[in-house]
Amino acid sequence: MKENVQSGSPSGSEPNSKSGRRTGSLKPFIRLIRETNPPKLMLGIALFMSVVTTLVSLVIPLFTKNLVDSFSISSIKPAQIALIIGIFIAQAIAGGVSIYLLNHVGQSVVANLRDRLWKKLLILPVPYFDNNLTGETVSRMTNDTAVVKGLITDNLTNFIGGIISIVGAVTILLFLDWRMTLIMLTAVPLSMLILVPLGRQMHRISKGLQDETARFTGILSQVLSEIRLVKASNAEANEYTSGKKGITNLFQFGLKEARVQAVIGPLISFVLMMLLVVIIGYGGVRVSSGALTAGDLVAFILYLIQIIMPMSQLTMFFTQLQKAIGATERIISTLHSEEEDHASGREFENAFQPMKLEHVTFAYENGETVLEDLNFTVEPGKVTAVVGPSGGGKTTLFSLVERFYKPVSGTIQMGTDPIDAYSLQSWRSQIGYVSQESPLTAGTIRENIIYGTNRTVTQAELEYAANMAYADIFINELPDKYDTEVGERGIKLSGGQRQRISIARALLRDPKILMLDEATSSLDSQSELAVQNALKNLMNGRTTLVIAHRLSTVVDADQIIFIEKGKITGRGTHEELFQTHKMYHEFATQQLRIKEHQFEGAAES
Structure with missing residues (x-):
């Protein structure tokens, strides 16, 4: 970008x-x-x-x-x-x-x-x-x-x-x-x-x-x-x-x-x-x-x-x-460059409201439109998954919700108010974001898990977050445990380990809104299953947005939004899209290895 x-x-x-x-x-x-x-x-x-x-x-x-x-x-x-x-x-x-x-x-x-x-x-x-x-x-x-x-x-x-x-x-x-x-x-x-x-x-x-x-x-x-x-x-x-x-x-x-x-x-x-x-x-x-x-x-x-x-x-x-x-x-x-205003706006307190995207369009300067006329609602306390081919604008959509960018047109509302009516600091404080890059800073595992937490974190809280993210398994095997240096950008840890540290960080924030961008993409099958169980516990009662190329991570989502080339081409549950959306059906048959005749039998019934 x-x-x-x-x-x-x-x-x-x-x-x-x-x-x-x-x-x-x-x-x-x-x-x-x-x-x-x-x-x-x-x-x-x-x-x-x-x-x-x-x-x-x-x-x-x-x-x-x-x-x-x-x-x-x-x-x-x-x-x-x-x-x-x-x-x-x-x-x-x-x-x-x-x-x-x-x-x-x-x-x-x-x-x-x-x-x-x-x-x-x-x-x-x-x-x-x-x-x-x-x-x-x-x-x-x-x-x-x-x-x-x-x-x-x-x-x-x-x-x-x-x-x-x-x-x-x-x-x-x-x-x-x-x-x-x-x-x-x-x-x-x-x-x-x-x-x-x-x-x-x-x-x-x-x-x-x-x-x-x-x-x-x-x-x-x-x-x-x-x-x-x-x-x-x-x-x-x-x-x-x-x-x-x-x-x-x-x-x-x-x-x-x-x-x-x-x-x-x-x-x-x-x-x-x-x-x-x-x-x-x-x-x-x-x-x-x-x-x-x-x-x-x-x-x-x-x-x-x-x-x-x-x-x-x-x-x-x-x-x-x-x-x-x-x-x-x-x-x-x-x-003299334009800066973010972190203080202006109301305090964001009630996150248990529907998030509505109404006619949201976004494009980078001198570039083609990335997202075009998006309309959907993220229900409070439920899981909405965003899937589709790479380059379709899914991560950009998350950036709009995080208010890294502003839509060219349209609005994103929380309840009846646009999200920019809330102060930027209070808005982001209610969001737990786990990206596919799993960024870490140079320092210790402890410092990375508590990063951005403006309060004193006890050892018990730290270990609980690591345990829920299934990060304690490898942390306790390290000589210095939570005081282990991760190196520049976390280079001393594997991709899966970095991912679990990022999930532990999100768990510690106790956010009201979860945003998971390929949160399990770097995990092996065993770790993925464990972390999915941890994420299910975390998602309980929280509004959750999930991006996933691997459909196995979103089959249980309350709502799936399918985006192609910046446009919504399908929405519904896994079963609904599997029966009605051709590309989703192809994704599912390839990744979940569901045989073609199963789809045909479902269509006939």
């Missing part, structure tokens, strides 16, 4: 269009950072310390000027030396404190940003995940947020300090010699002519790099999670080719980034070094003419260095800023 009629918004098409309008814009980035609620006091202290460090560095050339102009052994006083040493120590301490606090702020911003993303991802609807690879989503959580962190922790201090250093140095230099200062300032527009177009190009490169990194992470996640399939299919060479393409694309983006940086760095250095040579040459002439003292020239050169150093840091800041803007566009796209 890779496409969905609703998925246009959740998948990001609308946010992407918004992102397109934001390309290169600083406002969304700043707004996103502000929404993470960074510790303002700590940020203020960090920036204050950075300002102090910068201001101290601006005082040092003036001391140097006085030393040079009045240099003699006798003029050097211990107090002066102590003062200079004290200034250097204070500068180092303030710089260290500023760096630590700013790193703390950066880590806090990224932690809050990841927290928002994680919370958002958990409440995004299923169509979002149908249309976005897991690896790409993981990349948004890790790689893109790391770019934002790097900007704050590594470059923000240099940017603030650099601005103060440049403004302060230029102000002092104007007092020292305004003519030389004006010559120096000619480098500013020249530098901007270089930085602005290259910054725009860096933004485009960064955006492409982040997207390609997300795609590559998606490939890695998909291949490594299905490594057994890869090996069983001898697909190592094909997957290597796919991964190699991603590596090559990342390499090409890296080279593009390197080319821009290779232009920015040397050009800025060239401009600044030429400026330094001109200033030293012109300053030497003015010293020889008596317009400047030697101390003034030394101070001027020191201040020029204090301008040159921040200029390179500002260049790096704007380069990283373009990267961060590109990364946050994708983060913003995810945060």
Whole structure:
């Protein structure tokens, strides 16, 4: 299920269009950072310390000027030396404190940003995940947020300090010699002519790099999670080719980034070094003419260095800023995706009501109709089985009942109210769902059985659920019993064992509505019989929906709905459909091995 009629918004098409309008814009980035609620006091202290460090560095050339102009052994006083040493120590301490606090702020911003993303991802609807690879989503959580962190922790201090250093140095230099200062300032527009177009190009490169990194992470996640399939299919060479393409694309983006940086760095250095040579040459002439003292020239050169150093840091800041803007566009796209509303609606309390499907039609986006004009009623406390050929839409029907998707048209009602009138949390809390995939999480058997249970589960309850699901038979044979690790996606257990763990989980929830999607498909004959007995106990007094290809599991159902290509072609009990529905009759004769003449005899009678 890779496409969905609703998925246009959740998948990001609308946010992407918004992102397109934001390309290169600083406002969304700043707004996103502000929404993470960074510790303002700590940020203020960090920036204050950075300002102090910068201001101290601006005082040092003036001391140097006085030393040079009045240099003699006798003029050097211990107090002066102590003062200079004290200034250097204070500068180092303030710089260290500023760096630590700013790193703390950066880590806090990224932690809050990841927290928002994680919370958002958990409440995004299923169509979002149908249309976005897991690896790409993981990349948004890790790689893109790391770019934002790097900007704050590594470059923000240099940017603030650099601005103060440049403004302060230029102000002092104007007092020292305004003519030389004006010559120096000619480098500013020249530098901007270089930085602005290259910054725009860096933004485009960064955006492409982040997207390609997300795609590559998606490939890695998909291949490594299905490594057994890869090996069983001898697909190592094909997957290597796919991964190699991603590596090559990342390499090409890296080279593009390197080319821009290779232009920015040397050009800025060239401009600044030429400026330094001109200033030293012109300053030497003015010293020889008596317009400047030697101390003034030394101070001027020191201040020029204090301008040159921040200029390179500002260049790096704007380069990283373009990267961060590109990364946050994708983060913003995810945060703006449509989400599930778990709280709105009434509390779902009375599950002992008929569930009615009235003219329910469903189709995935840009795809053919999966379910068409379904009309039937699931009676409370009874078993309704849904059977039919594979691909007929049976599992999709369950997804509609679970409210993973919404029908294109028609309604699903509980009693007289549509099911979306109830809060999503209370609705799903009343449903016990056992799917044919039997999904497990990495962890212990205990953790998987109690998964999603928001209460303390006693050992007796745990063992009872396992016993009812006939899972205790194999659990008690394991060395660590309920504390046995199941591995990623339960890979250390057999298919039948995983199925019984899933059934035990459903039993523990004590749901009012049961949904069993091929719940016994992975069991051998003996286990299937045992679990069917357990399920019969569980179904007693509960509304139950069952999907089964194996008709032996549904012959006793109160109602059987036969679905072909998304349409209902038959309904009734096993005996009724066996006599009146041709395809059901074929299914039954093949699976239950009922002889043809039995059907004919029944038809004649």
